[in-house]
Amino acid sequence: MSSLKGGFTLPGESGKEELTLELAGKWGADVIRDSDGTQLSPRLLDAGYDIYSTICVIRDHNTWAKAHPDCLQQTFLCTKERIAKKGTLAIRLMEDFFEKQFKINETPEALSYMQVYDRTSETLLSGDVWDYKDGRVLLHDPAPFHAYTVSFLCYRIWEEINMYNHETNHWTSEPLLPIDPRKEETRDFLLQWMENWCQTHPQTDVVRFTSLFYNFVWIWGSSEKNRNIFTDWGSYDFSVSDRALSDFEKERGYALTAEDFINRGNLQVTHMPPTQHKLDYMDFTQKFVASFGSKLVDIVHRAGKKAYVFYDDSWIGVEPYGPYFQSIGFDGIIKCVFSAFEARMCAGVPVETHELRLHPYLFPVGLGGAPTFMKGGNPTRDAKEYWRNVRRGILRQKIDRLGLGGYLHLVQDFPDFVDYMEKILDEFRKIRALHDEGTVWTYPITVGVLHSWGNFRPWTLSGHFHETYMHTLIHINEALAGLPVGVRFLSFEDIRGGVPADIDVMINAGRMGSAWSGGAAWQDAETVASVMKWTWEGGVFLGVEEPSAVEGYYDVFRMAKVLGVDEDLGARVCHGKPAAAETPEKGLIPEGTRLIARDNVYLTEEDARVLAAVDGRPAVVSHGFGKGKGIYLGGFQYSPTDARFLLNLLLWATGKGMDNKYLTDDPHMECAYYPASKMLVVINDSAERRETDIVTDDGTVHTVLDADETKFISLGNTSDSQEQIHGTSGIERQDKD
C-alpha cells in the first residue's frame, strides 16, 4: 500500500527546483501548484506533473481599477454613536474607520442610501433635518443627550487579504484594489482577462480560484490598538453597492436600506438568525456570483483546463451546499483545514475532486503569530496535532487529495517534518483506498443537527474552529465529524411539517437567540408541536446550552416538557424547583468529560433524571417523553473524551447500548471499520501510548498504539480467527503491508 502515489499537491518554488522535485518524489506528489503572486519556473512546469495555478480574480488589476474608480467594491459602514449636547451635532463619517481601507462613496446614487438614526429612540431621521458635506453629517437640531449614527456606502480601496498581509508582514508593494463585477464594465474586463489568462498559461491544468468575487467582511477601525471592528467569515456586507441595491430592487420588487445591513450597529452576523431581507439579499447575491462565476469557469473549461475553487477569502455567495453552487461548474474544491468538521464539509460537496490544504502552512509563523518554520517552531508537532484532528473526519468520508501551501524551502531545516509528511500521506492514501473499496461502517443512527441555516451551512459555522470556538455547536460538529453515525443538517423549514423519518436524534445547541439555537424560529407553534410529536413517537431530542430557547412563552426552552429542564430568565426566581439529585448511568460519561452546568437552568419535571450535576446544577439530564427522550447538556467542549461521551449518549439514548462493537474501550482512541476490505483502522487521538480492546464481528481485537498512531488491522485474512473470537484479549492482528 505504501507504494501508492499521487493524490498530493505540492507547492513548487522557483529557484528551488531540486528541492521541489525531490520532495515531489518523496511525498508522492502528482501536482505542483504555484501560490498567489508567484510563478513556477519552466523546469517545474515541464517536469511531468499536473499544474495548479492560483488566481484571485477581483484583485491585481490596479491599472484598470484606477481608471474605473466607480467599479471598486463597496460596503455599508455605520459610525459609532455620537451623543448630542446643545446645538448642531457634527459627525465625521470616517472618524472610526481605517482610511486606507474605505473612501466615502459620494455619488448621488450612494448618498441616497445614507441614513441618520436616533439610536436613543431608535428612529430614522428624515433627510430634511441633516446635511452631508465634506465627509460630515450636520444634524441641526438634535435632541440633547440622544445618540446618533450615520450609515453610508463607501468604496473599499484595499482588498482585505492583501491589506492584512501588507500590514502584518510590512509589505511595501502597492495595495491591491478590489473590483466589483456588479458593474458591466468590470464583467467585460474580467471575461477578457480570463480569456487572456488561459491563453498565456498553457501549462496550467487546474485553475485554482480563491474563491470568486466577494471577501468575507473585515472592517478595520481608525485605532491602531483596535484595528478589527468586525469580521465574519459568512457575512455578505462586502458584496453590497449602490448598483447591487438598485439591481436588487428591480429583481425583488422592494428596496433594501442601509439599516438592513447595519442592524442597530450589530451588522448581520452569521451566528444570528437571518432576517427575510437578508435571506433575499443572499439569494440575490448567490445567483449573481454563480451566474458570472460560471462564465469564467466556462472560459477555463473551453481552454481545456479544470476549475477548482479554493474555498477561502472571497467565498461569499460560493457556499458549496447552496442552491446555485453546482451551476458554477467547478470540478473540484480545495479547503484549508484545521479540524475534522472541515474535512467533512469538503468531502460532501457535489464536485468531482475534494482536496484538503493541510496545516501548518509553510510559513515562518503560524496561527496567532506563533513560530512554525523558524527558530522556536516545531512544525512536526503542529502537523501531528492538525492531522490528529483532521484524520477522524477523513476516516468517515472520502477525501481525494491533500496539499500543502507556502514556501517549500522552509522545510529544509526540518527533516523530521519531511518524514512525518511522508507518513501522513501514506496513511491518507491507505484510507482513501479503503473508501474506494466500500462504505465505512456506521451505527444505524442518523443525527439531525437543527439550526437556522440547515444544510446551507453544514458542519462549519462561519470560519475555522479557532474563530468559532465560543459557539457550542462547533464543538458538537467537530465531535460528530469523526463519529460512526450518520449526520444531517436540518433547517427549521425541514422539520416544520414533520421531522424527516430517518432522523433518530435531533441536536439543537447554542445560545438563546443565535442561529444555532434558532431564535424566533421557535416561536412557531407548528415547529414546536412537530418536534414534540416526533419525540413522543420515539425520537431523541438532544438540547445543549439554550436549546429551543425564546422569550414570550410559558417555557423559555420550548422543548422544556421534553427535556425536563428550563431556564429561568428572572421571572421564575421564586418558583420551587426539584432538586438536581444525581443518578449516574454506569459507563455513560467517560472520565475526563468536561461537564458544564448553566446558572439558572433548573429541573422542571420530577421524573427528569440528572445523570450529572455540577455544584447542584443539572449538567446532563435525561427525561422520558412518550416513546422518545429528551437529553439536556448544559454545554459541550470538544475533546476526544467528550466526543466519546457524545457517542455514548447517542448509543444509550437510542437504546443501542454502550458495550457495542467497533468501539475502542479507551475514549482517547477511535476506530473505523471498512466491511468491504474487512479492515479495521484504529487511531490514537492522544500524545501517549494507548491500548484497547475492540469487539468486532470477527472477535475481540486487542491492540496497542503509539502516540498519534494510525494502525490498519485486517480482520479477514487470518486462519485462526475462530480462536480469537472468544478471547477477551485476542492477539493483535496487524495489517500486512
Add this chain to the structure above:
Amino acid sequence: MSSLKGGFTLPGESGKEELTLELAGKWGADVIRDSDGTQLSPRLLDAGYDIYSTICVIRDHNTWAKAHPDCLQQTFLCTKERIAKKGTLAIRLMEDFFEKQFKINETPEALSYMQVYDRTSETLLSGDVWDYKDGRVLLHDPAPFHAYTVSFLCYRIWEEINMYNHETNHWTSEPLLPIDPRKEETRDFLLQWMENWCQTHPQTDVVRFTSLFYNFVWIWGSSEKNRNIFTDWGSYDFSVSDRALSDFEKERGYALTAEDFINRGNLQVTHMPPTQHKLDYMDFTQKFVASFGSKLVDIVHRAGKKAYVFYDDSWIGVEPYGPYFQSIGFDGIIKCVFSAFEARMCAGVPVETHELRLHPYLFPVGLGGAPTFMKGGNPTRDAKEYWRNVRRGILRQKIDRLGLGGYLHLVQDFPDFVDYMEKILDEFRKIRALHDEGTVWTYPITVGVLHSWGNFRPWTLSGHFHETYMHTLIHINEALAGLPVGVRFLSFEDIRGGVPADIDVMINAGRMGSAWSGGAAWQDAETVASVMKWTWEGGVFLGVEEPSAVEGYYDVFRMAKVLGVDEDLGARVCHGKPAAAETPEKGLIPEGTRLIARDNVYLTEEDARVLAAVDGRPAVVSHGFGKGKGIYLGGFQYSPTDARFLLNLLLWATGKGMDNKYLTDDPHMECAYYPASKMLVVINDSAERRETDIVTDDGTVHTVLDADETKFISLGNTSDSQEQIHGTSGIERQDKD
C-alpha cells in the same frame, strides 16, 4: 450610660414568671409581650411593664369561617402544561396542588374567571371548546402536541403560616382558615371581634398586628418531594378573589383576567418589573387594606391602646413606604431583622416607634432547621453574627426599640447568651442616645438607588437577605445600609424628567429584565437621555451586573456610552473589542474584595479604564463622561470588605479621595461619628481582634478592638488633644463610662 434602661421588649412566658421578671430586669425591658397563640399570666400582666399583645386578624376564627365558606380567602392557580395527543384532553385542575391548601371555587362568579390557554401558540381558548366538570376541564378538540393550561380561582383552606408550622413541627391542632375582609360579612365580623378583643384585653397597651389581611403568596404542590411551587414575599396573589375582581372592575373601569396574575405560568414576581395592570391592582388592594385596616386601628385607639404593625407574613398592601400606609394610623412598626438593610428600612418608616425583633428567635431550631437553643446550638455565636450585621445599620439611623421573640425558658441553658444580650442592649441604648443628641456624620454624597419600585420598596427587595441573596442589589443595599453616605431609592418616574439635584451617585444593579435593573423602563428615550445628561454634567452612574439592559437598541446596556462597557447577547460575537488591560487605582480595591466579571461583557470605549479584570474580562471599569463618570461592576457580593470597596468607589468616583476622615484603615472595621456628642463609635465587623487608625477633625485616633467589639470613643473631653492631632498613631481615647 449603661444604667440606661428601656427600649426593649421581652417575650413573657407564663409559668416562667420568675425567669421573665429576672430577665426583664437584667435586660432592662420596659415591655413584656405575648406571642401568637399564648397568653400572659396575671402576674406578668400586673408586673408594671407595658404589655404588647399579638394578633393576626384573619385567622383563628374557624367557627365563623366554617359558617361562611364563601368568605375564605382565595387565589388564582394555573395547572402545569398538559400535552394533547389525540382526541379529548382532560385536565384535572388540582393534580399539581396541595389539596389541604386549596379548593376549587365553583361559584358561577369564580368559574367565569377560568381560562384555558394553548401555551404552544400562546392563545386564549374560547369558552365553547372546553367544559368544566367535577374538577376537570375537558378540551374537546385540542391541537395535537400543543400544551394547555387551565387557570382558575380557588379558596385557600389553610392559612399558610399556620400550615407551614403545622407541617414542619407536626402540630395536631385544627388548621386555621383565612377569612377575607373583601366580603362585607367578614368586615362586620372583624370589626365586632376587634371591639370585643379590646374590651377583653384591658391590660394590653400595644396591639401588635401581624400584619393585616393578606399573606405573601406561598403555593404548595401535590408532590411531597417538592412542596414549594411559588413563594414571593411581595406578591399580591393571595389577595385576589372574585369579589376583589368585580370591585376592581367597578372602581377602575376595566376587568382583570386570570392571566394578569398567571402571566404565562411565571406569576407576577416582585423581582420583575410590574405591568400596569399589576400596579393598578396593587394600588386598589393597598387602598382597601389601608381603608379597612384603619377601621381596626381606630377601634384600638378608641380603646386607649396603641397599634403597632409587626411587618411580616400578612403584610401585602401594608408596604410602609406606600401611599396609604400612614392613613392606617399605626403608632409603630416592628421588623424582624437579620441584616442592616432591614434596620434601615424599619428606621425610615413614618411612625412614632421603630422596633427591631432580633434574631436568634428563642426556639430550638433556627434558619434552615439548624439547632439554636438546643444541644448543638450556639445562640451566642448566632446573636453575634446577626448583631454584627444589624449594628452597622443602627449606627446610621435611629431605631427606638429592640425585642426578642419565642420561648424565654430556652435561654436558661445558655447563660452566655443572656450576658451577651445584656451587652447588645447596652450598646444599643448608647447608640440610640447618640442619635437623640444629633445626626450622625456622613460624607456629602447622596446615593440614589434606581429600580422599578423606587421608594415604594426601599432597602428590601422581597423578604430577607437569605431569601434574596441571588439578587445583586440586596448585597449593595446591605453594604449601603452601614455606609456614611446618604441613600435614596428612586423609581424611573422619579428620574424621567431629570435626575433629582441632590443625587451624586446613581446605582442600577441587577439582571437584565428584572425590577432591579429596570427592564422595559430603559426603552424610554427620555429616561435614557435624562441619565446621560445628569452624568455628563457631573453625576456618577454606577452600574452593576446588567445595568440599564434591554434588547432592541444599538446598545444592550443603554448606558454603555457612559459605562464604557456593554453586553453581547450574541449579535456582536464577531465585533472587535478593546482588550481589558488592567490599570489599577492604588487603595481602591481592598484585599479580599470579591471581583466578579461576566461572560460577554466587553469594553466599548478605548478610554474606559479597567480597574480590575478577571480572566481577561472586565470586572471593575471606570469611564469618564463629560464632567461625570460611569463605573461598571460585573457583580457585587456583600461582606465588610466589599462594603468598604463600595465606599471607596463612591469616594473616589466623586473626587472625595480615599484617604479621608472618619474612615478606619482596616476594611473589617467601620466607624460612625456623632458630632453633637463628639463621639466616635468604632465597630469590628470581624471575628478577630483588629486595630485601626482613624483620622478625625480632632486628630488621628488609634484603637484596638476585640472580635465583634463596639467601642465608644469620645473626641471631645481630653485636654491634651492638641498633641494627639498630629500623631499618626495617637493614643487611644476610650469612652468614660
